[in-house]
Ligand SMILES: [Zn+2]
């Protein structure tokens with residue numbers, strides 16, 4: 001399996017000279033299982049995955065796109081995902097209904113006049129839209145299971161865990177741990193994973209101030225979750241748009257003191273397991 005980061009930023013894209021190393025596209029991660037592609041979130045990084053797939057020698061891609069929620073930083077890449085416009089490709093999308101509104105309608109609204117010139121019906125490579133809920137467990141390929149968990153975030157979000165004979169990967173973003181400590185529900189969900197990708201948007205100081213209740217974790221909470229759950233590797237992700245490459249390097253040094261096997265999620269970086 002190859003895990004690859006296409007977008008690692010939270011909230012809004014951050015192009016510029018201070019973010020060149022870590023990257024400025026918003027959330028998108030792929031997990032490749034031979035020729036099957038699982039995608040987690042469709043932020044602006046999804047466009048880069050589309051370019052990458054277009055350059056590979058394949059007439060037809062099959063995969064699933066799993067959405068954690070519908071904030072802009074998690075869906076804005078979908079109208080720019082070139083493989084979705086080719087009817088030869090077969091991608092299934094998974095996400096929660098929200099307040100009784102089905103996912104297809106939610107996603108189609110960002111592509112309506114006057115926001116965007118192409119309607120969602122033109123995405124012929126998207127086979128179907130599948131409702132998923134917290135607690136579900138799907139077998140996406142023989143022996144490969146995708147499970148979901150409820151996260152704490154304004155407007156709601158779910159986290160994902162993939163278990164396969166080769167290893168396991170969890171993505172926990174966007175999520176706010178309780179004030180009294182790390183969420184035991186999340187620790188149980190990610191327990192023993194090969195790789196944990198965790199929201200690390202804030203600093204511990206941010207969370208004592210105005211940003212308490214905004215629905216995100218600190219790098220410290222991400223590292224503590226990894227340590228408690230005894231995962232093998234942690235990626236700090238959903239980086240704050242205000243943080244430069246130098247700021248994130250400083251955060252990484254501090255996080256490694258709590259959980260040494262920590263890395264920064266960086267655009268185009270990958271991990272094979
Ligand atoms: Zn987000």
Ligand SMILES: [Zn+2]
Pocket residue numbers: 069071153174
């Ligand atoms: Zn969000």
